[in-house]
Amino acid sequence: MSITFKNVDFIYSPDTPFSYHALKGVDLDIPEGSFTALIGHTGSGKSTLIQHINALLLPSSGEVRVDDFIITATDKPSVLKPLRQKAGLVFQFPEYQLFEETIARDIMFGPVNFGMPEDEARAVAAKTLEMVGLNDTYMERSPFEISGGQKRRVAIAGILAMDPDILVLDEPTAGLDPQGAKEMLRLFKSLQKSGKTIIMVSHDMNQVLEYCDHVVVMNKGRIERNCSIDELFKEKDYLSSLSIDLPVITAFINDLNSQGFHLDHDIKDIETLVKAIGGELHE
Amino acid sequence: MNSMVFGRYLPVDSFVHRLDPRLKIGALLALLITVFFDAGFLGYALIGLFVVVALILTKIPAKMVVQAVKPMLIMLLFLSVFNLIFLHTGKLVAKVGPLSIYSGAIFQTIYISIRLVLIVSLTTILTASTKPLDMTLGLEHLLSPLKVIKFPVHEVAMMISIALRFIPTLVEEAQRIMKAQASRGVDFNEGTFKEKVFAIVSLIIPLFISAFQKADDLANAMESRNYNPEARRTRYHQLHWRLADSFVLGLIVLLCGTIIVMSIVL
Numbered sequence: 001m002s003i004t005f006k007n008v009d010f011i012y013s014p015d016t017p018f019s020y021h022a023l024k025g026v027d028l029d030i031p032e033g034s035f036t037a038l039i040g041h042t043g044s045g046k047s048t049l050i051q052h053i054n055a056l057l058l059p060s061s062g063e064v065r066v067d068d069f070i071i072t073a074t075d076k077p078s079v080l081k082p083l084r085q086k087a088g089l090v091f092q093f094p095e096y097q098l099f100e101e102t103i104a105r106d107i108m109f110g111p112v113n114f115g116m117p118e119d120e121a122r123a124v125a126a127k128t129l130e131m132v133g134l135n136d137t138y139m140e141r142s143p144f145e146i147s148g149g150q151k152r153r154v155a156i157a158g159i160l161a162m163d164p165d166i167l168v169l170d171e172p173t174a175g176l177d178p179q180g181a182k183e184m185l186r187l188f189k190s191l192q193k194s195g196k197t198i199i200m201v202s203h204d205m206n207q208v209l210e211y212c213d214h215v216v217v218m219n220k221g222r223i224e225r226n227c228s229i230d231e232l233f234k235e236k237d238y239l240s241s242l243s244i245d246l247p248v249i250t251a252f253i254n255d256l257n258s259q260g261f262h263l264d265h266d267i268k269d270i271e272t273l274v275k276a277i278g279g280e281l282h283e
Numbered sequence: 284m285n286s287m288v289f290g291r292y293l294p295v296d297s298f299v300h301r302l303d304p305r306l307k308i309g310a311l312l313a314l315l316i317t318v319f320f321d322a323g324f325l326g327y328a329l330i331g332l333f334v335v336v337a338l339i340l341t342k343i344p345a346k347m348v349v350q351a352v353k354p355m356l357i358m359l360l361f362l363s364v365f366n367l368i369f370l371h372t373g374k375l376v377a378k379v380g381p382l383s384i385y386s387g388a389i390f391q392t393i394y395i396s397i398r399l400v401l402i403v404s405l406t407t408i409l410t411a412s413t414k415p416l417d418m419t420l421g422l423e424h425l426l427s428p429l430k431v432i433k434f435p436v437h438e439v440a441m442m443i444s445i446a447l448r449f450i451p452t453l454v455e456e457a458q459r460i461m462k463a464q465a466s467r468g469v470d471f472n473e474g475t476f477k478e479k480v481f482a483i484v485s486l487i488i489p490l491f492i493s494a495f496q497k498a499d500d501l502a503n504a505m506e507s508r509n510y511n512p513e514a515r516r517t518r519y520h521q522l523h524w525r526l527a528d529s530f531v532l533g534l535i536v537l538l539c540g541t542i543i544v545m546s547i548v549l
Contacts (some may be wrong), residue, residue: 089466097463099488113468
């Protein structure tokens, strides 16, 4: 499932006093099977960009290709419905989309809409509920009586149940406790390992460093960087010009190296870093 | 959002935007009443001219006016058909099968159409040129004499301003939920009746929950700030009556007066 943007422009409310040019000449390739981070300031066009991937928004000009689907300005939404199943989009604070009487029925909602028989969908719901870390005692409970973090899990399960090849997540861990966030990110990582392409909007560079392998930087509706994360975090000046902080680990390595260490920039976790520091001190 | 033109504020700076909201609300009320006085085509031409000048002065694009009037077309069509069939005054003009069309009916239909278009245009001028909060402030001022008879003017104004403030928020929320459900395979445009009902349910329930949640949050926020509707408060934002306001007020009194006199004399 490859994703390609070719010279895509998007304008909200064109030809009105409220018109807003949100995407400007976006050219983008998102590698298949990658865990891509999408970063940039509020209003940089991230949310607009991801809504093109499952054709919720159609480009004002240019084209978006997702696998065999070609999305252009003139496409009819009905033609693109099968795409919504292939590219699952999890909005920010997805817990607001819950509406069914029971958690099971809410998770089944997506698969059933795409034509899965009810009993099969129920089995899928049980499986995905377990994937997001809730046991099957939750199946028949109301989605409105559980905690905010659990609601988030149920909402994400609702998208995972559609078994999309591409999973697009808009700040999936915003407002979650650190432990819950970690579990979520590990789940996405394992989904990537099973062959899915993951695209995640994030403001937390520590998450980006630890879980993502590819990164796209947006600024004022344009793509400014599309590279591996190792390359991005080498560009200290560029990141500070966007007032994006380096990940704690990378910043620490930089500090140590400026004091005479020769540590590898690409270290991503504490254990490796500790070993590397230990190794140098030993010499 | 694109289709929601009626009642939307147009963020530009214009002569009409700068007018006092009290004047604009009062003028709208006076003009709406005047529109229903039958002063013949000359009277409507006068009001029409005034409306066109006001639209230009408000810098409302013609397209926006057309979009605001558009939803009225169905109602207009409905009214016209009924009028033409059932109103039997004036001279018989045409006979189509069992239907007889009278001149009175034709005139009545044209009047109603003109009135509707004028009403929509006038209201659009007010809402496009006045920020919702200015509008409530103006309303509060205009209603303040009612305080004498213990009418809760401030509370009503507060309720209206909160309601107005939440319209765009709820519209945004509705769009967000629609997109989220569309991502789960809901089709809001096509499908059988049952599917459509289900699609609407998947929108309405989360919307209600979020609206109640927001109302609850707001109530808590107000209480934690010790909000008391009876407290005497000063305002940061003051209304200022200027010379231009007096001028426009005079003009509107003149216009309404002329039309009413015309309707009585003619």
